[in-house]
Amino acid sequence: MNRTFAINILNMKRSPSIFSYSKETEQLARFAKALGHPARIIILKHLSNHGCCYTGDLLDVLPLAQSTISQHLKELKDAGLIEGEVLPPKIRYCINQENWKIASQLFQKLFKEDFKAIKCC
Numbered sequence: 001m002n003r004t005f006a007i008n009i010l011n012m013k014r015s016p017s018i019f020s021y022s023k024e025t026e027q028l029a030r031f032a033k034a035l036g037h038p039a040r041i042i043i044l045k046h047l048s049n050h051g052c053c054y055t056g057d058l059l060d061v062l063p064l065a066q067s068t069i070s071q072h073l074k075e076l077k078d079a080g081l082i083e084g085e086v087l088p089p090k091i092r093y094c095i096n097q098e099n100w101k102i103a104s105q106l107f108q109k110l111f112k113e114d115f116k117a118i119k120c121c
Contacts, residue, residue, distance in 0.1 A: 034079030043061075
């Protein structure tokens, strides 16, 4: 890995007992983890096409139990990619536009890196 990239993307702070990543790197990793399951991608695509939905609506889209769908929604919400509005007894979910824009920018920045310049093996 070229040194400039490592410093820019990680912005590592080292001390004898502390190692931390930049806020940007941690945020990118959180988004990547949330996007790391096919069911969550399908949920995001469904929300993109429909604006919002309820957990029950996704039962028609995914062949999963409601509890499993709820867990995927929780992962997306914890990452900040979606938000939920409580409308008892349901929760309406939609894409968090502000965080989606941030995620898009962070992934674009990562994918624009020139890894061809890095000599490996």
